[in-house]
Amino acid sequence: MSTAESIRAGDIRLASRLIRNLEDKNPRARELVKELFPYTGKARVLGLTGAPGAGKSTITDYLISSYRATGQQVGVLAVDPTSPFSGGAILGDRVRMQKHAQDRGVFIRSLATRGALGGLAAAVDDAVHVLDAMGMDCIILETVGTGQSEVDVMNNAHSVILTLTPGLGDEVQTLKAGIMEIADLFLINKADQKGASKLYQELMRMLNMAQEHHAGWRPPVLLLQNIAHPEEFARQVEEVRNKIDEHYQVLLDKDILGQRERRKARLQLGNSLRASLLDPVVRQLEQSGEMDRLVRQIVDKTSDPHTLADELRDRFLR
Amino acid sequence: MSTAESIRAGDIRLASRLIRNLEDKNPRARELVKELFPYTGKARVLGLTGAPGAGKSTITDYLISSYRATGQQVGVLAVDPTSPFSGGAILGDRVRMQKHAQDRGVFIRSLATRGALGGLAAAVDDAVHVLDAMGMDCIILETVGTGQSEVDVMNNAHSVILTLTPGLGDEVQTLKAGIMEIADLFLINKADQKGASKLYQELMRMLNMAQEHHAGWRPPVLLLQNIAHPEEFARQVEEVRNKIDEHYQVLLDKDILGQRERRKARLQLGNSLRASLLDPVVRQLEQSGEMDRLVRQIVDKTSDPHTLADELRDRFLR
Numbered sequence: 001m002s003t004a005e006s007i008r009a010g011d012i013r014l015a016s017r018l019i020r021n022l023e024d025k026n027p028r029a030r031e032l033v034k035e036l037f038p039y040t041g042k043a044r045v046l047g048l049t050g051a052p053g054a055g056k057s058t059i060t061d062y063l064i065s066s067y068r069a070t071g072q073q074v075g076v077l078a079v080d081p082t083s084p085f086s087g088g089a090i091l092g093d094r095v096r097m098q099k100h101a102q103d104r105g106v107f108i109r110s111l112a113t114r115g116a117l118g119g120l121a122a123a124v125d126d127a128v129h130v131l132d133a134m135g136m137d138c139i140i141l142e143t144v145g146t147g148q149s150e151v152d153v154m155n156n157a158h159s160v161i162l163t164l165t166p167g168l169g170d171e172v173q174t175l176k177a178g179i180m181e182i183a184d185l186f187l188i189n190k191a192d193q194k195g196a197s198k199l200y201q202e203l204m205r206m207l208n209m210a211q212e213h214h215a216g217w218r219p220p221v222l223l224l225q226n227i228a229h230p231e232e233f234a235r236q237v238e239e240v241r242n243k244i245d246e247h248y249q250v251l252l253d254k255d256i257l258g259q260r261e262r263r264k265a266r267l268q269l270g271n272s273l274r275a276s277l278l279d280p281v282v283r284q285l286e287q288s289g290e291m292d293r294l295v296r297q298i299v300d301k302t303s304d305p306h307t308l309a310d311e312l313r314d315r316f317l318r
Numbered sequence: 319m320s321t322a323e324s325i326r327a328g329d330i331r332l333a334s335r336l337i338r339n340l341e342d343k344n345p346r347a348r349e350l351v352k353e354l355f356p357y358t359g360k361a362r363v364l365g366l367t368g369a370p371g372a373g374k375s376t377i378t379d380y381l382i383s384s385y386r387a388t389g390q391q392v393g394v395l396a397v398d399p400t401s402p403f404s405g406g407a408i409l410g411d412r413v414r415m416q417k418h419a420q421d422r423g424v425f426i427r428s429l430a431t432r433g434a435l436g437g438l439a440a441a442v443d444d445a446v447h448v449l450d451a452m453g454m455d456c457i458i459l460e461t462v463g464t465g466q467s468e469v470d471v472m473n474n475a476h477s478v479i480l481t482l483t484p485g486l487g488d489e490v491q492t493l494k495a496g497i498m499e500i501a502d503l504f505l506i507n508k509a510d511q512k513g514a515s516k517l518y519q520e521l522m523r524m525l526n527m528a529q530e531h532h533a534g535w536r537p538p539v540l541l542l543q544n545i546a547h548p549e550e551f552a553r554q555v556e557e558v559r560n561k562i563d564e565h566y567q568v569l570l571d572k573d574i575l576g577q578r579e580r581r582k583a584r585l586q587l588g589n590s591l592r593a594s595l596l597d598p599v600v601r602q603l604e605q606s607g608e609m610d611r612l613v614r615q616i617v618d619k620t621s622d623p624h625t626l627a628d629e630l631r632d633r634f635l636r
Contacts, residue, residue, distance in 0.1 A: 030624050033622070033624060034625055037619065037623075037624075038619050038622075040619075041619065051369075125623070258617075261617050262613050262614075262617055265613045265616035265617050265623070268616065268623040269609075269612060269613065269623045269626060269627060270596075271623070272623040272624050272626070272627035273596065273599065273600070273627045273630060273631075274592065274596055275627070276624075276627040276628055276630065276631040277595050277627075277630070277631055277634065277635060278591065278595055278596065280635065281591065281595065281635070282591070291584065291587075294587060295580050295583045295587065298583035298586065298587065299576075299579050299583050301355065301356050301358075301359065304351070304352050304355035304356075305355075305443070305583070305586040305587045305589070305590040306348050306349075306351060306352050307352055308587060308590075309587060309590035309591045309593070309595075310594055312591060312595070313591075313594040313595055313598070316636055317595060317598065317599070317634055317635065317636070318633070318634055318635070318636055
């Protein structure tokens with residue numbers, strides 16, 4: 001069996017190595033994803049995001065149990081902030097969700113990227129393809145970041161779930177505004193805490209103000225509490241899952257899915273193009289020692305980054 | 319006077335418009351930055367970051383007062399999460415730091431970027447150049463995001479200040495790990511709250527564990543409290559400012575500054591190159607209608623993003 005075939009057959013070890021190599025922007029890993037791509041497109045992808053401490057891991061944990069109870073294979077990608085110096089994922093896979101550690105139907109990975117020129121979005125695109133080709137029925141994409149990179153990552157999700165908690169300060173709402181507009185489902189976790197009803201009302205007001213809801217889907221707001229009573233919490237997460245299914249049905253009925261797939265393809269091509277076009281140029285400049293000369297010109301102020309970049313464009317682009 | 323000369327002379331209206339145009343990736347704006355670049359390099363740039371609700375705005379507010387008291391001109395760039403749909407900065411400039419609204423020596427802007435292909439880091443690089451060329455003595459770069467994009471933004475700072483608060487949950491520490499490694503100064507704000515001494519001890523343990531401190535600078539940890547007593551808070555922020563000066567002196571003494579300038583120049587060139595190389599290719603594909611055809615191939619799975627990106631590289635790169 002080829003490596004791609006083994007991964008499609010569910011080889012955890014090879015899949016893990018491939019994801020690690022994707023983080024490292026290994027060119028061989030990229031070739032492998034090309035081979036896997038035709039076998040993707042079957043998984044349902046959920047994006048779960050929220051401020052630190054919002055309880056994303058717990059909700060993921062219960063969602064896994066719910067999907068497993070109906071025999072589905074579940075993949076989790078926890079997208080971690082990058083450490084430019086140590087490199088690698090901060091939240092170790094080992095410490096997360098130990099409950100499912102022995103379950104062969106659950107595959108959990110952390111994902112980070114190294115290198116200053118970015119590439120997180122491309123690595124996430126590819127890692128989703130890997131889990132999809134492995135035969136995962138459901139892929140949960142958990143992100144902790146905010147801003148553009150998070151929105152880029154969520155491009156892969158069929159449904160985006162934003163988890164909020166009361167009392168994290170008003171700034172949270174503004175902070176999360178970028179993601180708020182792409183959220184298909186809102187969760188208020190720790191809803192037994194002070195400030196929950198205020199948060200609920202704020203969300204409702206915001207949703208009422210929205211000119212039109214995408215495809216006529218008004219994002220529902222669900223409350224989660226009583227983590228002290230696991231069976232009660234599980235029941236609430238079951239309700240979340242129902243809403244996710246309902247949303248997916250709307251995507252299907254209104255033919256939004258095709259539109260989303262096209263947007264996803266466009267962004268993935270952009271992410272891949274960034275690596276294809278940029279990396280060889282930078283590599284050549286570094287290897288020839290020219291990069292050092294250019295850097296010196298900027299520091300000396302005999303030139304500036306944009307002038308040099310434009311000159312490089314004229315030289316490298318046909 | 320040319321536009322560049324007016325901006326250098328401190329024309330607030332033209333500078334604001336330029337920054338807005340940089341957010342929009344306006345090509346004319348990029349040309350203006352080329353003109354301004356030779357007049358940059360005089361400002362001290364501080365990066366202030368921290369979780370939502372950590373009190374960054376308040377600290378910025380007091381830092382402004384401190385620098386103003388010694389006659390310095392202060393620029394503030396609040397880097398906001400992007401909204402891919404509405405576009406534009408979420409935290410309005412208007413609502414922030416009204417105390418300094420009438421002070422001509424203070425220039426406060428929010429910065430966001432539009433468009434899926436990113437470009438936040440490049441826009442921040444350029445906006446810093448604009449404030450620098452305007453003659454700001456001190457530029458405070460306030461960020462709310464996490465992950466790679468935040469680290470990229472902080473590349474512009476001489477000193478990176480990370481603000482933490484007790485009781486935001488253990489996850490905060492992991493979340494902020496990427497930025498922790500580049501922080502030159504730690505602040506524990508709201509240090510009168512429960513959990514402050516635990517947080518202090520955790521930071522100390524982390525700093526003790528660090529193999530070696532960059533340039534022999536062990537990042538100090540300062541406590542801030544008593545916001546109810548403005549003059550006491552101001553005294554504490556004065557201490558923060560002293561530490562910032564101390565750190566700058568270390569950068570000078572150990573000749574780290576040159577090294578940082580080179581790293582900064584390298585990353586800025588990379589950010590600019592991304593726009594120069596990628597944007598014309600994408601524009602051409604969009605205008606000729608080829609992009610739609612490529613997207614359809616990905617959706618149909620008759621090809622994949624990487625294969626197409628490689629073909630485009632061979633076609634567009636010399």
